[in-house]
Amino acid sequence: MTDWLIAIDDTDDIGTKGTGEIASEIGELLQAADSAGRVSFVTRHQLYVHESIPYTSHNSAMCFSYSGSLSLAQIRQMAIAHLQQECAPAADPGLAVVDLALLTDRAALQQFGVQAKQQVLTKAQAYQLAEQLHVSLSEHGGTGQGVIGALAGLGLRLGGNDGRVKGQFQLGQADAEPQAYSVAEVLQQTGLDGVLTDQGEWLADDATLWLAGKVKAVFTQGRFALLVSAGASGWQNASKQQLKDY
Amino acid sequence: MIQQIAAFVLRGEQWVFRAGRDDFSAARAQAASCELFAEDDEDEQIDDELCSCYNCAYRRWLADSFHCTKR
Incomplete structure (x- = not known):
């Protein structure tokens, strides 16, 4: 190998x-x-x-x-x-x-x-x-x-x-209305390594994410990561504007 | 048409977007009035609003803005 x-x-x-x-x-x-x-x-x-x-x-x-x-x-x-x-x-x-x-x-x-x-x-x-x-x-x-x-x-x-990361992840999320997922669920379904906040904190497996629209990931600290930021209802997937600097 | 022309400035042989790389409102407004907008490869899009010059297949990034290859 x-x-x-x-x-x-x-x-x-x-x-x-x-x-x-x-x-x-x-x-x-x-x-x-x-x-x-x-x-x-x-x-x-x-x-x-x-x-x-x-x-x-x-x-x-x-x-x-x-x-x-x-x-x-x-x-x-x-x-x-x-x-x-x-x-x-x-x-x-x-x-x-x-x-x-x-x-x-x-x-x-x-x-x-x-x-x-x-x-x-x-x-x-x-x-x-x-x-x-x-x-x-x-x-x-x-x-x-x-x-x-x-x-x-x-x-x-x-x-x-x-x-x-090329492409986007489909977890059954809707286009507009955010749906709740645990970090563990997201990692299991996507194969990503972790969920990272825009403040640089890795979230625990039991943290709740609110996902909608296009879910995309970045490569940082040697890991494939879903980037999230704090929204009205909690952690939400980053917008394309937030991802553009990666 | 006057608005479209005003949104771009001729720099050398390129029509350069005046609002630069980070004015998403201007990029969306411009694309909304453009008949030639064409969605770029999804991995190259940077605006959540699809119809935006920043997501257009005909934009070419510059250090400070982009130029439109259809002008």
Whole structure:
């Protein structure tokens, strides 16, 4: 059993399948090929927005973990085939894969991720670091600029304090009228690790949550967390406005 | 139409939203009057009100605002 992180970036364009969806599909392909393997949630990581960065759509990278028996060659073969099939014609996709057991300098990869949120980086810098850290990094169309975000996606995920979880959770909640759930129920139904308040407090299993509308999670302190804030009736799921800074 | 034009300013070749990145009321009002609004990928939306320029597939984020690719 090997623990991998896999990230992709710059795969979409207006009106095409989103990068998060493509990442989820790659995860499903790996799961189908290795039923005993484990594929995690996909996390979305916002990168630096600057006029000199020619991103196609949002400049956000997507990352997930896979623990299983597939080899690097098998993972890459499936991921690349899917990227080639699904990426938008105008996209500049990049793919990064790392075996966590072979990653000796985690700090360097995390630092690259942080830098990619704050400044303009180059493909040359990405390839140089990938070679140094034994990260598999490759481009699959267009300018290949997505290698920067893909490598950064690995670093940000590894750092454990960045990103929103792709998708939303359905617990039977209504769109408008909040319904009561215990923290334990939510964790059991969603597979999330915890419920975190916007004040930084992890709630106990017996705390009551009032959920409505879209229930989304974030990746923080190395955990997949439902973010809540104090509302009129108690703890309620965070709004998209509250989630936008993750 | 006058209101739509006033909501954006031409910066170089891009029509940039004057109200910036955090004025949700302005983004909703603008989208409500726009025939070209198109919902972006759900994971890229940041406004709970669906019809908002901040949720539009045609906005491209800038450091201080966004520009509309349909103008």
